Amino acid sequence: MFQRELTAGSHADVGRRRGRCARRPDRERGSGSMIAPTSTALAPDQALPHRDILLDAASMRPVLSRLGAAALVRIDSCSLIRVNYQVGRSLRAQFRIETDGAFYTVAARMFRGAKSLDAYQRSLGSARNVGPLSGVALADDLGSVFWVVPNDRKIHTLAAVLDPATPVPGVETGREIRRRLVAYAPEKSATLVCEGVDGIPLAYAKVAAAQQASRDYDTYASLHARLDPRDPRLRLPCALEYSAAHRTLWLEAVHGRRMAETAADDEIVEIADLERFGAAVAAFHRLSVPHAPPLDRFSPAHLRDDAAIIRTIRPDVSNAVEHLAARLIAAAVPDAGAVCLHGDLHPKNAIVCGDRVTLIDVEDVALGAAAADIGSLLASLVYRRETGRLSREAYRVRVQAFFGGYEAVRRLPATSSIQWHTAAALLVERATRAVTRIRPLGLEHLPALLSTSERLLDFPVEIQ
Structure with a gap:
């Protein structure tokens, strides 16, 4: 059974159309190259019996087609681009799917036992649709829950940072800015690049699930204060600002x-x-x-x-x-x-x-x-x-x-x-x-x- 929440609202900027801004997923910083199926057999995981299905992009295409908020959607391409496997405990997988010419990032988590239903129900209240896709869905036959970015099980402020109305430190109000996800660790952190219309980065935003961004701001500030700006060998990015409301660390864009x-x-x-x-x-x-x-x-x-x-x-x-x-x-x-x-x-x-x-x-x-x-x-x-x-x-x-x-x-x-x-x-x-x-x-x-x-x-x- 695959359940989905039909809620209003959209974040069209996350579903990127083909074209200059729709960069290949295997070229994104932090996402790594797309993960090909492995021919090396892994021992069965009794706690996660459907592990190999979630790890097979071809098998997941019909499953992910049921993410449609109103009806099934056609998945034109599906790539597995990141995995975090905790043997015997859980399996996180990140997919890049294409439907109707637009790309979407989908985070999946397979739970052991009956924990998937609880995780799904806890996410329903804040989930929002993304284009034609439901923000959160449950495949209870796989023991798995799916979140379509900017929905995330723990990073609750990602949609707000993606919102064009959220100001970017150091960038004048009213300037057109494109925000793009360039690195994503589901339930932990997401990194966005904020670019001008010319594609030149203006700043980066690191959005965290907890208070990690606050500690990271202190780390960057401490290191920067101790590095001689004239050092001929080493540079470090400057921390521009920390937003407690968004749990976000803003960093200068380093060009090189x-x-x-x-x-x-x-x-x-x-x-x-x-x-x-x-x-x-x-x-x-x-x-x-x-x-x-x-x-x-x-x-x-x-x-x-x-x-x-x-x-x-x-x-x-x-x-x-x-x-x-x-x-x-x-x-x-x-x-x-x-x-x-x-x-x-x-x-x-x-x-x-x-x-x-x-x-x-x-x-x-x-x-x-x-x-x-x-x-x-x-x-x-x-x-x-x-x-x-x-x-x-x-x-x-x-x-x-x-x-x-x-x-x-x-x-x-x-x-x-x-x-x-x-x-x-x-x-x-x-x-x-x-x-x-x-x-x-x-x-x-x-x-x-x-x-x-x-x-x-x-x-x-x-x-x-």
Whole structure:
């Protein structure tokens, strides 16, 4: 049975028509490339027996056609673009659908047991239709609820921030502004770009489900206050304003070239970018943020939990992941001194602005070993190598470029610390997320990722 609420109102700006503003969903920042069906079998999840249906865009097309507020709608295209899978607990999936020439973003959540009906009923009172689609719907045969953006189970102010009547800090009243969703984590946060009619970004808005945006404003302000604006290597976005009413952090628009968009197109540019990136990260490590939490991503408890997640869903690598987690815990390297960590370091969070690099998305700032950030970056390069997207020589050149930039500003951490943190990041940020984000390439190469992580503990040459 598929229920839907027939309510008045619309947010036509969310359903974008084909044309210049209707950018391909796999080009949106933060949404990542569209998720292809995986040929790698996952162990059944008894708590979520219909998991594989929700993960199959083709199977979901007829289900999503019942989102129509008045009648069935024709789904011209349907792409699965984001997954957050909590094994044995819940499954969140984000779809990009096209109907009648317009694109819509749909957030789905599969609950265990009978919780879906309660979640649906709680959302009915605030749901509003979006074009021809119901704002919220229930597929109780799948144990799933669907929200059409700007409807969201927990982000209750998204529609208000999308409203043209909501002013944008720093932009004169009356100026025509287009607001577009560019990153979305259902039930957690949404990022909008506010553009002029010429398509040039004027500001960004980060809308949160809870009070996270307030804490993020303080983080940005603290970092910005401690960074010399004349620093030749590093830039940080300026926080323009925090709106308590909208639970929204407003940020300046940084103009430049996103590193991640260049990496696949021009090897020479990517290598030069990585050197600048290394220098910017080293400069970031010199900053300080009062009351930043300690990094606990690689704690023994987290390593054990991640091993359990992989073991449950991929029993074929059970022994390998258990052995790896035990070795990481036993071989942990004591921190040589805590620095200010970015906490989510990868090229998608770097914008090249001339000779400087702007680091964005600093909400996960933490205190910990400098090698934690470096290990995250190296793990991303190892992942590309192990999945066949980088040769060993190409990997080595990129690592050396990053190291060279970092060492121009700050001494590199001990090799043993870089080794351990790269191995840990390969497990936590690459292998585990291949499962929790349902990344087909990572799932296919999961045994190799685990064996490479363990090999990193033995042979420092692997990181060079």
